Amino acid sequence: DGGITQSPKYLFRKEGQNVTLSCEQNLNHDAMYWYRQDPGQGLRLIYYSQIVNDFQKGDIAEGYSVSREKKESFPLTVTSAQKNPTAFYLCASSSENRYSGANVLTFGAGSRLTVL
């Protein structure tokens, strides 16, 4: 079945360490997204990418970095510059089509990062 795979499901990090969250999709979607979710805060956009080798900052990009070397993959690195990284991270993708308007997001199951 097509879908989005996020790994690891749970991750623990010591302060000062960088960590990378994996996101892989086999939906042949052009666009991919990273959201951060905190209790009672909804979803906030970190980064998104509409095509390979291109990505844009979202609302809360500081302390995060991404790459998009392959269409299927959009890893997120949480750097030591992110002051409050403990959160639930969600990856999503959509079949982007600039001429047909908004499309539907498909989400992965999420990765929970805890800083010790």
Next chain:
Amino acid sequence: AQSVTQPDIHITVSEGASLELRCNYSYGATPYLFWYVQSPGQGLQLLLKYFSGDTLVQGIKGFEAEFKRSQSSFNLRKPSVHWSDAAEYFCAVGPNYGGSQGNLIFGKGTKLSVKP
């Protein structure tokens, strides 16, 4: 400013009772509208969407929502709630032009509890 408001943080209903979750938005033009559901520790799943046409839209799991332009609302309803509907529900709005889903704005969510 563009925003989505879900006035109810937490709602408890009895199994078999009807349900209405409220969503109000502030947007510069007619947006695309979505409802997503999230089970604990999981990603988001699309319940339904409104792009154009009939303002009453049907979704999965017996849910429906009505777009009311005059009230800037997109409330989610279900005639009879099942225990398995206990989850968190998110309303989202996005642009209705050929743009990126990076512009999607999420509400902060409403947590639904179901009493037996």
